[in-house]
Structure formats: structure tokens, C-alpha cells
Amino acid sequence: MSSTDQNPDRLYSAREPIFPRRVSGKFRSLKWWLLAICLGIYYLLPWLRWDRGPNLPDQAVLIDLANRRFFFFWIEIWPHEFYFVAGLLIMAGLGLFLFTSALGRVWCGYFCPQTVWTDLFILVERWVEGDRNKRVRLWTARWDATKWRLRLTKWGLWLAIAVATGGAWVFYFADAPTLLWNLITFQAHAVAYSTILVLTLTTFILGGFMREQVCVYMCPWPRIQAAMMDEDTITIGYREWRGEPRGKHRKAEGAERLGDCIDCYACVNVCPMGIDIRDGQQLACITCGLCIDACDEVMDKVGKPRGLVDYMALSDEARERAGNRPKSIWKHVFRVRTILYTALWSAVGIGLLVALFVRSDIDMTVAPVRNPIFVTMSDGSIRNTYDVRVRNMHGDERAFRLTVTPDEAYAISVEGSDDGTFTVPPDATLLKRVYIVAPAGSAPANATTTDVRIWLEDAAAAERTYDDTVFNGKGMK
Secondary structure: OOHHHHOOOOOOOOOOOOOOOOOOOHHHHHHHHHHHHHHHHHHHHHHOEOOOOOOOOOEOEEEEOOOOEEEEOOEEEOHHHHHHHHHHHHHHHHHHHHHHHHHOOHHHHHHOHHHHHHHHHHHHHHHHHOOHHHHHHHHHOOOOHHHHHHHHHHHHHHHHHHHHHHHHHHHHHOOHHHHHHHHHOOOOOHHHHHHHHHHHHHHHHHHHOOHHHHHHHHOOHHHHHHHHOOOOOEEEEEOHHHHOOOOOHHHOOOOOOOOOOOOOOHHHHOOOOOOOHHHOOOOOOOOOOHHHHHHHHHHHHHOOOOOOEEEEEHHHHHHHHOOOOOOOHHHHHOOHHHHHHHHHHHHHHHHHHHHHHHOOOEEEEEEEOOOOOOEEOOOOOEEEEEEEEEEEOOOOOEEEEEEEEOOOOOEEEEOOOOOOEEEEOOOEEEEEEEEEEEOOOOHHHHOOEEEEEEEEEEOOOOEEEEEEEEEEOHHHO
């Protein structure tokens, strides 16, 4: 009897621990390879070096919050270029929609961090405590010296993995070798230690003690993914027409013919979510494919064809039940929904690439000073003041000059510069106070507002950019 049966006032039943059995097969091998690749990228990426010159960091991937930059190999993203990050997030969302509509929850089963670290924690658990049967017996055993030793060993290894997880994350936000030395010598900022602590605790708890609960209760994607899938989506299913009625074949002699399923529960025992795929599509299923490996292994032993549990579309199950051939996998993958997602994903990606290659290495923003709106000079001319922020995204110092159009109507000067030129340090932003003067009696001086364009010129590279603003005249009174 479950705890909800014993206490009907409770909304949820107590968690029942799951002890997945070890299994081998093509999907289990694929998951091991992907786990190694994902963890390798996560742990090693901050240590890769990339030469950007003497004035820039040489870490290949760096989120430089202090200077508000994001470095990714040869690409440098500035704060005003956050649309690149937004575009990548949109592509990630569309990619998730695309793969879910075509192949079900492949993200959840193979690439999700919760899945990757849970697989790693289960592997450690199996190394320390043994396979499924031993872990079940240990769970029900009394707390003696052996149980304490095994549990403390397992928890210690989990904690080491969790610390490495949090430690690797902070290396993405500072120079990795320098930060590592500061962490070891206790010279790092408190933010680094607190971040490692938070990620250590969350990894330890979510990967060790709340595995399937994260996927069922905490993650919203199991509920969203239902809208991305239809009867032509390829997902894991049970060929009920072939497997039923279930039963042990050795007991079926002289009796009604049984299906291929021998009711061995191998598919259930290897499932990290503890579900029975034979009960149909379920919210908790992450389509990891381990039940396929387990069932194929049993089918080989009993001399039955593989594929009783397999990747399939629900529409194909109905066709096979009627004795027809299933659709080609390409017809399932390439249909209106997936083609639309692919087109949208490609459009965003192409747009980001075009924006990346056409962007300028210099940039400028102009903000009129509103207090006062304008100043009347002794000769009757009208002066406006502007704050001009210049970005030099080159790796060396550059000299710049400001001009204004139409130039016959205005004179422009830069505070602190006699000839209107100034230098900006490499890979830096500089704020300058700029004055534009309209002669007395001129149209801009007498008008309320006049559109003007301020140009920024890089003499060394013959590169220029502009920003449009307004000139306020006496008509403002």
C-alpha cells in the first residue's frame, strides 16, 4: 500500500528509490560516448588557450563579467551585441523543438546535464555498492559498519564529482590557471567560493537523491514536449500487437499461444525513471533507449526477433498491427512541422552569421545633454552638448576624428582636443564630451530642432561609422 493510500490527505506519495540494473547494448554504448564527450567539453574547455594579442585574454572561452565581454575563440561579443546571445538562445529553443518533433525527447535521454550527471552518479553507485540486486539488499539492510562504509564511500565520490562540477563552472568566468591558484591559496573572491558551494550542493542533491524527481516534477519540458510531438514522432514504444498476451513460454505448452513478451521486467529494471514502457507513452519517459537494449538481449536469449521495444512512431504501430509496412524513417523526420522548424532555425542562424561578418570594429552612441538644452554664445551662435561613447573593438590603440553633416552649417569640437582627434585604448570604450555650434542667424540656430549626423572616422583603417541625433535651436523657447 502506498503512503497516499495510508494517508489520503497527502498530495504526493513518498519517493520510492530506483535501482537501475546494468545493461549493455548500442544505446548504452552511445550514452557512454556522449557522456564522455559532454563531460570532456565541460571540464576541459576553460583550459584551452587562444592567442588574441597582448591586450586581450588568451582563454578560448571566457565570460568576462568584469569587462562585460564574452570571448569564444576568435569571436568577441560586447554588451551592445547581446542580440548574438539572444539569437543563439532562440536557435537552441528552435533546435529543441525540431529534435523533439522528429525524434522525441532525445535531449532528455542523451544530452541533458541532469541525465549526464545522473548516469555518472549511478556508475559510481554501481562501482561501490554493486549491481541492482546488491543495491536493493543494501537499501533494506540495517545500518551496520558495512553499510556505513559503502554509503560514505559513495557519497564521498559523489561529493568529489559535485565539487569538480562547481569548480569547472567558475573557470568560465575568469582566467582558469590564475583562478585555480587563487582558490587553492584561499585568495579567490568570496563569490567564487559561494558559487562552487551552491553548484556542489545542487549537483550532489539533484544527481544523487532527486534523480527522477527533477525530470518529473521540477523540469517543465516533459509537459511542453507533448505539444511538439504527434503520432508521426519517432519515440520509444512497445509493440503490443506482438508482445501480448504476456507470459512465460515454458508454461504455455498446450495452452493458448502467448506473445513474444515473457514478462521478465528487464525493461523496467534498467529504466532510470522506474517506469514500464509497456504501459504506453508516459510523461516520465526520457527515451534513453536502455529498455530497448534490455529487451533485445532477452529476445536474443529466447530466440525471438529484436524490436519488441524499439524507437518507432505510434502511427507505425497501428500499421504493423494491421499487417502493413511502416513508413520510411525519412517520411517521419521530414514533414511539415519539422521542415518549418528547420527553416526557422536556419533563418536565425544565417542572420547571426551575416551580422557577425558585417559588423564593424568601431561603434559609437550619441546622447544629447539635456541640461541645458542649448547655450547661446556671446556672438549669438547656438551650442549643443553631447556625450559620445566610442568603442574601439580592435586589438590596438586607434586615433579617431569626429565630423558632422551637413558640415557647412556646424562646427564641431571635442573637449580636451585642439584638432578634434582623440585616441581610444585597444578593446575599450571611451566617453567624450562633444560640442556642436551653429552660427548666429543660421537655419539650425533659429529652428526648433534639426537632424544632424555625427561621423566617427578611424584614420588608420579608413573605417567610419555614424549616429543620428538632433540639434536644438532657439525655436525651443
